[in-house]
Amino acid sequence: MWLEVVNLIIYVEPVCTIPEYRQKGLGKAVVLEALKRGRSLGAEKAYVISDSSSYKSLGFQQHSHYTFYWHNI
Template sequence: MKPSIIIRDETAADIAAIHDVTIAAFQSMEFSHHTEQFIIAELRAAGAMAVSLVAERDGQVIGHIAFSLVTVSDGSLGWYGLGPVSVLPEYQRQGIGKALVEEGLARLRALGAQGCCLVGHPEYYVKFGFRNIPQLAYEGVPPEYFFVLPLGDRVPQGTVTFHEAFLADSPQRHDS
C-alpha cells in the first residue's frame, strides 16, 4: 500500500522545499525557461498567491501549485491564473499533479472565482474542463496552449494579463 498524499496550504516552513521541487520538476522540460522558482518567489513576495498548495508524502513536500489573480482587458473580475504546478520527477504520473489541480480549483470555487486560465500542455488540462476559447487570449502564446475554465456564468472577452511576477527571470531582493 502506497503512503497517502496530503494536499494542504503552503506554510512558511515549506518555502525552501517548494523552491527545490519547482527546480527539479522543470529541469528537463524543454519548453521551460527555468524561471518558475523565481515566479513563485515573486508571487509570494507580492502577496499575489490567492491559493498556494503543497502535496506532502511521509512529511516531504513533493508537489506545489499556485493560483494568482489575472487581469482581463474587458474588466471582468474574479479570474485566476493557474501555475506554476510542480511535482518531483520521481512522483510524476502518479496523480499528484491532478490532485493539486482539483483541490486548487475547489478552493477557487470556494472563493467565488469566476474562472481560471493557464498556459499549458494541450493534452493535459482538458481533462479538468479547461478549453481553448477564442474570445479570450493571452498575447504571445499560441492559442492551442492557452486554456480557460469558466467557473461562473460568463466568459470574458479580450486578453488576459498574468501578474508581473510571471516576467521574473532571476531572484529579486525585497527589503522589509
C-alpha cells in the same frame, strides 16, 4: 493560484512533478484543489498558460494560442 478579484478569475500556475512522483495523481490533486479554493473565493473562471494535454483532461478548454518572444539586451 492567483485570484484576480475584479473579474473573479483565477490563474493556475502550471504544475509539474519530479519524475519519481509522476503518474500518481499529485499534479491533478493540486490543480483540482486550486479550482476548489478559487470557487470558494468567488471565482467564476480559471485559466492556465500551458500546452500540456493534462489540463484538457481536467476540463480546461483551449481559449487562444500565445507566442512569447524574448530579447537579450
